[in-house]
Amino acid sequence: MTGEAVNEQRTTSDGDDLHPRLRTFEGRAAATAAHGKDPVNVPMIRHWCEAMGDTHPAYTGPDAVAPPTMLQAWTMGGLSGHDAGSGRSGAYDELFALLDGAGFTSVVATDCEQEYLRPLRPGDEITFDAVIESVSPRKTTKLGTGHFVTTRMDVRTGGELAGTHRFRILKYAPAARAKPPAADAPRRPRPVINRDNRPFWDAVAEHRLLIQRCTGCGTLRFPWLPGCNACASPGWDTVEASGEGTVFSYVVMHHPPFPAFDPPYAVALVELAEGVRMISNITGVPYDKVHIGMPVRLEFLRADAELELPVFRAEGA
Amino acid sequence: MTRPTGPDPTPAGPPRLRPGDTLAPLEVPVTRTLIVAGAVASRDYQDVHHDAELARAKGSPDIFMNILTTNGLVGRYVTDRLGPAAVLRKVAIRLGAPNHPGDTMVLTGTVESVSGPTVEIRVTGTNRLGRHVTGTVVADTAVADTAVADVAPADPAPAEEAPAAPDPQESPA
Numbered sequence: 179m180t181g182e183a184v185n186e187q188r189t190t191s192d193g194d195d196l197h198p199r200l201r202t203f204e205g206r207a208a209a210t211a212a213h214g215k216d217p218v219n220v221p222m223i224r225h226w227c228e229a230m231g232d233t234h235p236a237y238t239g240p241d242a243v244a245p246p247t248m249l250q251a252w253t254m255g256g257l258s259g260h261d262a263g264s265g266r267s268g269a270y271d272e273l274f275a276l277l278d279g280a281g282f283t284s285v286v287a288t289d290c291e292q293e294y295l296r297p298l299r300p301g302d303e304i305t306f307d308a309v310i311e312s313v314s315p316r317k318t319t320k321l322g323t324g325h326f327v328t329t330r331m332d333v334r335t336g337g338e339l340a341g342t343h344r345f346r347i348l349k350y351a352p353a354a355r356a357k358p359p360a361a362d363a364p365r366r367p368r369p370v371i372n373r374d375n376r377p378f379w380d381a382v383a384e385h386r387l388l389i390q391r392c393t394g395c396g397t398l399r400f401p402w403l404p405g406c407n408a409c410a411s412p413g414w415d416t417v418e419a420s421g422e423g424t425v426f427s428y429v430v431m432h433h434p435p436f437p438a439f440d441p442p443y444a445v446a447l448v449e450l451a452e453g454v455r456m457i458s459n460i461t462g463v464p465y466d467k468v469h470i471g472m473p474v475r476l477e478f479l480r481a482d483a484e485l486e487l488p489v490f491r492a493e494g495a
Numbered sequence: 496m497t498r499p500t501g502p503d504p505t506p507a508g509p510p511r512l513r514p515g516d517t518l519a520p521l522e523v524p525v526t527r528t529l530i531v532a533g534a535v536a537s538r539d540y541q542d543v544h545h546d547a548e549l550a551r552a553k554g555s556p557d558i559f560m561n562i563l564t565t566n567g568l569v570g571r572y573v574t575d576r577l578g579p580a581a582v583l584r585k586v587a588i589r590l591g592a593p594n595h596p597g598d599t600m601v602l603t604g605t606v607e608s609v610s611g612p613t614v615e616i617r618v619t620g621t622n623r624l625g626r627h628v629t630g631t632v633v634a635d636t637a638v639a640d641t642a643v644a645d646v647a648p649a650d651p652a653p654a655e656e657a658p659a660a661p662d663p664q665e666s667p668a
Contacts, residue, residue: 222536229532229564231523232571235579246583247570250563254538284553285541287562291587321554352554 195380196280200273200313200325207309208270208329212260214252214304218244218335223300226251243297249333249341250290252304269310273327277349279385281483282324289328289346295339302335311344323483324350351483364437366481375402377416385478387419387488389454400454421476422451423490430465438481444468448490458488462495512614512636517647518576518604523568525560525622527596533564560594565628569618572602573632576646577614580637584613588630598622604632606646612636 216222223244227237230245237245244252260266277283298304314326331343371379378401381388390399394411405412426449432442444465449455460468461477474490481487523529534544542549544561551557569588574581594600600620607615612635620628 226536226567229529229536230567230571232567232574234571234574234581236582245567245570247563247567247586248537250566251537256538257540284543286543287590289587289589290562290566291585292566293585294583297582352552 194316196276196383197313197315197325199276199384203269203273203310204312205309206269207267207307209266209306209308209331212253212266212306212308214306215254215256216252218252218298218300218302218304220300222251223248243299246294246297246341247292248298249292249294249343250331250345252298253306253331253333253343270308270329273310273313274349276384277325277327279478279486280383281351281480281486282349284322284324284352285347285349286321287345287347288326289344291344293342295341296335298335298340302340304333304335304340306331306333308332317348319348319350320353321348322350322353324348366438366485366487368485374404378402381416381418382478382486382488387421387450387476388416389419389450389452390414391417398452398454400450400456417452419476420451423448423474423476425449425460425468425470425472425474425490426455427470428460428468430468442466446474446490448474456488458490460492461489462491467492512606512609512646514606514608516606518573518606518616519647521572521575521602523600523602523620525594525596525598525600527558530558530560530564530594530596533567534561537561537563537567539563555593555595557595560627562588562590565590565594565620568600569602569620569628569630569632572618573604573616573634576604577634577636582635583632584635585633586630587632588618588628590628591626592622592624594622594627595624598624600627607631 220242223237223242226245226248227233232245234245236243255266308329308331311328311330312326313328316323316325326346326348328344328346331345332339333341333343369375369379378388378390390402391397391414392399392406392409392411393413393415394406395409397406397408398417399407406414426447428444428446430442430444431439435441442465444460446458446460446468447455448458448460459479460472460474461479473493475493476488477491479487479489531545534540539561541561543553543555544550544558547558550559566586566588570583570586574583600622602618602620604616604618607617609615614634614636616632616634618628618630618632619626
């Protein structure tokens with residue numbers, strides 16, 4: 179890694195279908211009247227000063243104040259995380275889950291802007307409110323591709339504003355350079371995404387499996403097509419699959435080998451509870467344990483940073 | 496930069512801070528211990544700040560310093576240099592190249608502006624990979640004429656003006 183690993187970046191808006199959904203989190207509370215786990219206290223101040231090598235006289239003695247730069251430390255969840263009911267809202271977790279689900283599993287902080295309005299002293303109890311200010315479009319940095327998330331926090335003690343804290347992180351999919359052999363590892367074929375099937379792949383990105391339904395005659399169809407095979411109507415809407423299914427048929431692939439696959443493996447025709455059938459992989463059992471009638475359940479397999487696929491796990495596996 | 500080039504108006508007293516004055520640099524050896532101690536003191540248990548194996552799995556060659564530690568070091572640097580009466584009002588930092596174990600970060604600072612007791616300092620921390628941190632610190636000194644031991648007056652005729660640092664957010668990857 180050389181140079182500005184994080185803050186050199188470019189926007190890669192191609193296929194950034196996630197951003198509109200991410201933006202819906204802007205303005206939502208990340209924490210409301212949340213409580214710091216510990217009151218401001220001398221031992222934590224001392225440990226901080228020891229780590230930083232900070233010998234400022236204001237941070238020791240009977241009239242000690244906390245180093246102002248500790249502001250965020252008083253709000254941290256620590257090793258055990260934030261307690262349920264601690265005032266942290268679900269929005270931040272939801273946003274992170276959405277980003278994790280899209281493969282942006284790593285996090286690195288990039289910016290911190292703090293203003294200190296009154297000193298914090300041992301004994302001060304901390305409360306804080308935080309709001310998600312913005313979520314950037316997809317950006318590519320040397321660390322990988324991801325989205326910047328900016329939050330703003332007000333930190334109070336005794337109802338009085340002690341400081342403000344704006345924090346920006348990059349939630350990203352690590353660049354393949356971490357594993358040199360994997361950099362040129364063969365990847366699975368890409369699905370062809372077009373106007374006829376884009377909503378299907380958008381839903382997969384949200385971990386939902388959508389079945390097309392003809393609005394003319396109500397017939398379900400899969401895979402996605404521009405018109406109905408039963409009545410020829412071009413009108414359609416969707417039904418979300420429950421995820422339950424059974425193996426209707428299968429083959430075991432031995433030859434020829436394809437670079438991204440590791441034969442032998444089973445390719446199954448899964449009949450969904452809704453009645454349509456789809457071709458997919460079976461996970462959770464070896465290829466020779468797959469059998470017709472086997473109950474399976476939908477899950478999503480991340481094949482690589484850009485590709486996630488609906489697959490089926492053997493029930494109970 | 497315009498400033499009087501005549502003799503200091505209070506030659507007997509302590510030097511006054513002026514825009515362009517530079518703070519004595521601070522060398523921070525970036526040890527594994529500092530990274531871990533800083534992470535734990537700031538209650539940050541993200542694995543990338545203490546577990547090299549997991550850091551590598553996430554695309555980093557080793558553990559790296561967390562932003563709270565960098566923030567604390569920048570604050571310390573400024574109050575170290577401005578003296579015991581200095582109080583931090585704002586610290587705004589942006590991270591670039593990571594601080595990995597075995598590196599050395601050199602913090603430097605330049606006075607941007609002075610308004611009564613309030614000074615604004617531009618701080619940069621560089622390591623062997625490049626700029627680890629750039630930021631601005633606003634601090635109050637007790638009085639406008641604070642004695643500051645570790646500040647060098649601005650060179651009235653700098654031989655070479657450092658080029659303005661480009662905004663890293665705008666640079667292509």
